[in-house]
Amino acid sequence: MDAFGQQVPLYAVLPFVALLAAIAILPLAAAHWWESNRNKALVVLALSVPVALYLSSAYPAGLWHSAHEYLSFIALLGSLYTIAGGIHLSGDLRASPRNNTLLLGLGAVLANLVGTTGASMLLIRVLLKTNSERKRIAHTPFFFILVVSNCGGLLTPLGDPPLFLGYLRGVPFTWTFGLWPYWLLAVGYLLALYYLVDRRAYHAEGAADLSRDAREVEPVRVSGLLNVAFLAGVIGAIFLSTPLRELAMALLTLASVWLAPAGPRRQNDFNFGPIVEVAVLFAGIFVTMVPALALLAARGAELGLDAPWQFFLVTGGLSSVLDNAPTYLTFLSAAQGMHLADQIVGVPTVYLLAISLGAVFMGANTYIGNGPNFMVKAIAEERGVKMPSFFAYAGKAILTLSPVYLAVLWLLGRTS
Secondary structure, three states: OHHHHHHOOHHHHHHHHHHHHHHHHHHHHOHHHHOOHHHHHHHHHHHHHHHHHHHHHHOHHHHHHHHHHHHHHHHHHHHHHHHHOOOEEEEEOOOOHHHHHHHHHHHHHHHHHHHHHHHHHHHHHHHHHHOOOOOOOOHHHHHHHHHOOOHHHHOOOOOOHHHHHHHHOOOOHHHHHHHHHHHHHHHHHHHHHHHHHHHHHHHOOOHHHHHHHHHOOEEEEEEOOHHHHHHHHHHHHOOOOOOHHHHHHHHHHHHHHHHOOOHHHHHOOOOOHHHHHHHHHHHHHHHHHHHHHHHHHHHHHHHOOOOHHHHHHHHHHHHHHOOHHHHHHHHHHHHHOOOOOOOEOOEOHHHHHHHHHHHHHHOOOOOOOOHHHHHHHHHHHHOOOOOOOHHHHHHHHHHHHHHHHHHHHHHHHHHO
């Protein structure tokens, strides 16, 4: 990679920059047009085919390696999304601050087993149903995005896409287990803050609404339990070598679709649209990012980043407006290009820590920072909950998470 990175022209990086810009801008500037996966595919083809043709002669090994990573990445996300979509939680708990906080805490744990997307899709509907008798609940899906769709998925490579890409690049599976103090810091702070906010909102509810909430309690029921076994199989398949890993995930996904009851998927309003969108966009990302990653790996020291806290801020800042998975890889390559101590995948451990925390935590800063964010917003609005606009959400999220960011910066300063 170093040889190619030294000679790759800067213009070869432009399709990657253009694709990331399209992902960030078009949902806002041309929302209706961008909704179509066909239109996304047209953009991807226009930007990635020229790069693929260039790489097929200039750097075929890099193109092949990226294609392999893409298949592994999509196999995991697709299997978790499809199998988790066949598990339905129904019921209506009493919408007390305690119960709501416990549901968010459960989601933060589940995110590390079925991914932030899987945990979000499993729990958001039952949380909204639980709170359907209350009127002051707009803060609940907001905190759900922060906790379940983002910060909760820090502890395993299954939790958040950037961490799985790190695993594919050689980060040991168990390395993320050591991030538990940061997970506890972020999740504990957010749950405590949510409880206080929800407690205040709960006491402001009308007596009639709270009485109705108490009357309409229904026990939580789980359907589609066969899919729990298939999810366990996917987790086990992570440790197989390729291509057995991807084949096992594909077979488990097909078994889920064919053998598990179809009812839970209908109840979840399940469809393949979101995962097709991810597959299309990331096909383009994995092709167009090859020149950029090679350039950064060879010349990362020229960026002027020389401290872990800088990597945390830059990785996190770009993860807020771009998807956090390619951002993670971009700055991992930049750190490798600095040729510092090779403690883990070619970088000092503290640099990998900073990049991981930035990608996972700051993916919560906007609706487009991480895949589940916009889906949770759409489901909440479908249920009649008024969600903040794009910029209002971003302002609230950054303000809410600022204490976590400041604490991480202080800890990184001490570590380095």
